[in-house]
Amino acid sequence: MPLLNALTQTHNLSWKNSYRLFLALTMMPFLFALTGCNELENVSAKASGQDYHHKVDTVALQPQAGYHVERNFAGTVRSRQSAKLMFEVSGRVEQVFAFEGDKVTQGQILATLDQELLNIELKQLIAQQAQIHAQQVLVEANLRRINALIEQGYTSDQSKDELLAQQQVLNANQQQIQANIDAKHYQLKRTAITAPFAGTINKRLINKGELVSSQVMAFELQQVAQNELKVGVPQHLAREIESNSQHQLIINDKFVEVDKVSVNSDISPLSRTVQLRFQLPENVNVYNNQLGYLDYQQYIESAGYWVPLSAITDGVRGVWNIYTLEPTEQTLLFTLQTHTVEILYVNNDGAFIRSSLPANTNIVKSGLQRLVSGQVVRVDDSVQAP
Numbered sequence: 001m002p003l004l005n006a007l008t009q010t011h012n013l014s015w016k017n018s019y020r021l022f023l024a025l026t027m028m029p030f031l032f033a034l035t036g037c038n039e040l041e042n043v044s045a046k047a048s049g050q051d052y053h054h055k056v057d058t059v060a061l062q063p064q065a066g067y068h069v070e071r072n073f074a075g076t077v078r079s080r081q082s083a084k085l086m087f088e089v090s091g092r093v094e095q096v097f098a099f100e101g102d103k104v105t106q107g108q109i110l111a112t113l114d115q116e117l118l119n120i121e122l123k124q125l126i127a128q129q130a131q132i133h134a135q136q137v138l139v140e141a142n143l144r145r146i147n148a149l150i151e152q153g154y155t156s157d158q159s160k161d162e163l164l165a166q167q168q169v170l171n172a173n174q175q176q177i178q179a180n181i182d183a184k185h186y187q188l189k190r191t192a193i194t195a196p197f198a199g200t201i202n203k204r205l206i207n208k209g210e211l212v213s214s215q216v217m218a219f220e221l222q223q224v225a226q227n228e229l230k231v232g233v234p235q236h237l238a239r240e241i242e243s244n245s246q247h248q249l250i251i252n253d254k255f256v257e258v259d260k261v262s263v264n265s266d267i268s269p270l271s272r273t274v275q276l277r278f279q280l281p282e283n284v285n286v287y288n289n290q291l292g293y294l295d296y297q298q299y300i301e302s303a304g305y306w307v308p309l310s311a312i313t314d315g316v317r318g319v320w321n322i323y324t325l326e327p328t329e330q331t332l333l334f335t336l337q338t339h340t341v342e343i344l345y346v347n348n349d350g351a352f353i354r355s356s357l358p359a360n361t362n363i364v365k366s367g368l369q370r371l372v373s374g375q376v377v378r379v380d381d382s383v384q385a386p
Contacts, residue, residue, distance in 0.1 A: 053333060053376055053377055053378040054370065054371070054375070054377045054378070055377065055378050055379070056364050056365070056367060056371070056377045056378075056379055057364070057365040057366055057367070057379075058325060058362045058363060058364060058365055058379055059307070059308065059311065059362070059363060059365045060360045060361065060362050060363075061305040061307070061355075061357060061358075061359055061360060061361045061362075061363060062305060062306070062359065062360070063303065063304075063305060063359045064303070064304055064305060064306060064352070065301060065303060066299055066300055066301040066302055066303075067299075067300055067302065067304070067306070067344070067345055067352040068297045068298065068299050068300075069297070069298045069299075069300060069345055070295070070296075070297055070298075070347065071295075071296050071297075071298055072250070072293045072294065072295055072296075073231045073232065073233050073293065073294040073296065074231070074291060074292075074293055075229045075230050075231030075232070075276075075291070075292050075293065075294060076229070076230050076289055076290070076291065076292070077227055077228070077229055077230075077251070077280070077286045077287065077288065077289065077290045077291075077292050078227070078228055078229075078230055078288060078289065079199075079222050079223045079224075079226065079227055079228070079288055080223060080226040080227070080228055080279075081197060081199075081223040081226065082199075082202075082220070082221065082222050082223065082288075083196055083197075083220070083221045084217045084219075084220055084221075085110065085193050085195075085196075085217070085218055085219040085220070085221055086193070086214065086215070086216060086217050086218050087111075087113060087190070087191070087193060087212060087213075087214055087216075087218060088187070088190040088214055089113065089118070089187045089190055089191060089214055090211070090212065090213045090214055091113035091114055091115075091117065091118075091191065091211070091212065092113060092114045092209065092210070092211050092212075093111060093112075093113060093114075093206050093207065093208050093209060093210050093211075093212060094112045094113055094114045094115075094208070095111060095112045095208065096110075096111045096204070096206065096207065096208050097109055097110055097111060097112075098110040098111070098195075098201050098204065098219065099201065099204055100201050100202065100203060100204050101200065101201065102200070102201045103198075103199075103200055103224065104195045104198065104199060104200075104201060104221070105195065105198050106195055106196065106197050106198050107194055107195060108194060108195045109192050109193070109194055110192075110193045110194065110195060110201075110218070110219055111192070111193050111206060111218060111219070112191055112192045112193075113191040113192070113212075114191075115188055115191050118184060118187055118188050118191070119188070121184055122181065122184040122185070122188070125177055125180050125181045125184060126181065128177050129174065129177045129178065129181065132170055132173050132174050132177060133174070135170050136167065136170045136171070136174065139163055139166050139167045139170060140167070142163050143160065143163050143164070143167070146159050146160045146163060147160070193218055193219065195221060196221070197221070197223055198223070198224055198225070199221045199222050199223040199224050200221070200222050200224055201219055201220070201221060201222075202220045202221070202222045202288070203217075203219065203220035204218070204219055205217055205218055205219070205220075206218045206219075222288055225282060226279065227279075227280045227284070227286050227288075228277045228278060228279055228280060229249055229251070229277070229278045229280060229292040229294070230275055230276070230277050231275070231276045231278070231292075231293075231294045232268060232271050232273030232274065232275050232276075233273055233274055233276055233294070233296075234273060234274075235267060235272070235273070235274055237296070237298070238263055238274040238276065239263075240298075241261065241276065241294075241296060242261055242263050242276075245259060246258075246259055247259070247261055247278060247294065247296075248294075248295045248296075249278060249280075249292055249293065249294055249295065250292065250293040250294075250295055251280070251284055251286060251292045251293075252284075252285070252286070255295070256280065256281065256284055258278050258279065258280065258281070260278070260279050261276050261277065261278050262276070262277040262279075263275075263276055263277075264276075264277075276294070278294070300344075300345075302344060302352075302354070303354070304344060304352050304353055304354045304355070305352070305353055305355065305357075306350050306351070306352055307322065307350055307351055307353055307363065308350050308351075308365055308366065309346070309350055309351055310365065310366035310367075310368070311323075311363055311364060311365050311366065311368070312341070312343070312351055312353075312368075313368040313369075315338070315340065319340050320340065320341055320342075320343055320353075321338045321339060321340055321341065322338075322339055322341055322353075322355075322363050322364070323336045323337065323338060323339075323363060323364040323368060323371060323373070324336070324337045324339055324357065324361055324362065324363050324364075325337075325362045325363070325364070325377075325379070328376065332378050332379055333376055333377070333378050334376070334377055334378075334379065335374060335375070335376055335377075336364065336371055336372070336373055336374060336375045336376075336377060337373060337374075338373040339355060339357060341353040341354065341355040342354040342355070364377075
């Protein structure tokens with residue numbers, strides 16, 4: 001057994017060594033190839049008897065009067081109209097015809113109250129009206145008799161005055177009863193809730209058989225059309241945005257062009273912003289209270305240059321540098337010089353810088369991690385000395 005174990009271990013060691021040797025022999029050509037690629041330019045330069053100079057890409061500084069800053073202001077999509085609907089009278093809910101999420105049309109009945117009690121009260125008023133009418137007939141008959149007796153001299157004018165006053169009281173009572181009857185008819189018509197406009201039922205707070213009062217909200221109705229995006233912007237940008245003829249919004253991750261904006265006349269006490277309202281097109285599908293954005297390109301006047309991000313490197317003490325090309329005695333060879341710049345704005349495409357360098361100055365475009373100040377480099381034949 002010890003001999004068998006020793007042979008097994010020897011076999012395993014031999015196999016591992018063979019595998020490592022195989023990997024080394026396999027990877028060696030690739031390593032030689034990579035080394036040859038890195039040294040190709042050096043070998044070519046040495047073979048020609050010339051010193052090697054690193055090749056750089058350059059770009060010329062083009063002066064700009066200003067730059068655009070892309071700003072996104074978040075807002076909320078709201079319907080232009082929303083209503084909290086409730087009964088105008090108290091009573092028991094008889095029927096509910098609309099529920100949350102239902103689409104309703106203008107004038108559609110949403111719920112009704114039981115009318116039995118109102119009909120009983122209406123009958124009482126009609127009976128009182130008939131009673132007063134009978135009293136009015138009696139008073140008129142008595143007035144005719146009193147007038148006849150006065151002409152014959154059998155009675156005084158006092159009796160006539162009393163009947164006339166009684167007649168006026170009955171007429172007033174008749175008008176009051178008629179007003180109460182009209183009010184009951186009005187209440188009977190208001191035992192149903194109808195939709196004031198087409199929309200969606202967002203909330204339903206009543207159920208069949210419940211006793212409700214006139215102060216209890218029954219439905220919350222949201223208009224389906226005429227949606228708006230409400231956005232708060234800084235005060236100094238409100239009038240500037242309003243003066244533009246076209247506005248670009250971002251709704252559902254898509255750009256939407258609109259041409260109308262309304263500006264509120266007050267400033268929000270919480271955010272200290274001015275609210276802008278953009279009317280959305282009818283073909284944009286949105287939900288109430290969802291987020292939307294105003295994509296605004298703010299132009300800032302400031303002289304400077306646009307440069308690629310790869311042309312900027314960090315310096316000491318938090319400054320930013322670029323490399324310029326200073327001509328040498330040899331054609332197409334330049335010495336790198338470091339210049340400090342001020343970065344005013346950065347986006348995905350480049351950086352807008354402020355510098356004392358003159359226009360059309362050639363700077364190194366990329367590969368700054370392989371360069372140092374004072375290094376001699378070469379450029380393409382198309383680049384001339386400044």
